[in-house]
Amino acid sequence: MEEGKKVEDSIAVISRVMMPPDANIAGNVFGGTILKMIDEISGIVATKHSRRNVVTASIEHMDFLYPVHIGNLVTLKARLNFVGRSSMEVGVEVYAENLNNGDVNFTGRALVNLVAIDENDRPVDVPKLILETEEDKKLFQEGYDRWIQRKSRVKAMKDADSGKKE
Ligand SMILES: CC(C)(COP(=O)(O)OP(=O)(O)OC[C@H]1O[C@@H](n2cnc3c(N)ncnc32)[C@H](O)[C@@H]1OP(=O)(O)O)[C@@H](O)C(=O)NCCC(=O)NCCS
Numbered sequence: 001m002e003e004g005k006k007v008e009d010s011i012a013v014i015s016r017v018m019m020p021p022d023a024n025i026a027g028n029v030f031g032g033t034i035l036k037m038i039d040e041i042s043g044i045v046a047t048k049h050s051r052r053n054v055v056t057a058s059i060e061h062m063d064f065l066y067p068v069h070i071g072n073l074v075t076l077k078a079r080l081n082f083v084g085r086s087s088m089e090v091g092v093e094v095y096a097e098n099l100n101n102g103d104v105n106f107t108g109r110a111l112v113n114l115v116a117i118d119e120n121d122r123p124v125d126v127p128k129l130i131l132e133t134e135e136d137k138k139l140f141q142e143g144y145d146r147w148i149q150r151k152s153r154v155k156a157m158k159d160a161d162s163g164k165k166e
Contacts, residue, residue, distance in 0.1 A: 042114055
């Protein structure tokens, strides 16, 4: 395994024009359509960093700021914010472009946590993240703080679950 990899080594961008099956009868794109694209691009980023099979462990945060319509070109830009031992936090930004006039809306952002797993579906260590810019360092620190909070939240959920089974 490589010792460390840069943020830029795993950045990904994907675009797709929204079609009728992506939307309701009024032409508004389903949140689930965008969530699926977010899940896909997060998986691409985490796989590029780890070169392992990855699974989505949680979606920490998702805001939709403006509606997206059939015919819009939706573009997602994603990067690693934070890397733990086996987990990786990916930040995704979503843009929607009206192809008729070129107007672009910043539609929303998401934070997705993925975990690299081995052949037995067990978590496996991933390369460290090399932080080059002030932005890299700021995002990493914020991701670290969420990682710490999440660990106690997940532990509390697991403890509550094991209590139910007893
Ligand atoms: C994610 C998964 C592999 C973690 O397994 P686990 O037995 O809980 O493993 P651990 O407790 O050792 O945690 C491993 C890592 O996952 C992280 N993790 C565990 N649960 C998490 C959650 N809900 N959200 C974010 N990260 C989580 C831990 O913080 C830890 O990170 P680190 O290695 O960077 O310290 C396991 O919960 C799983 O397979 N979940 C289902 C994932 C899936 O199938 N997603 C698609 C749904 S259809």
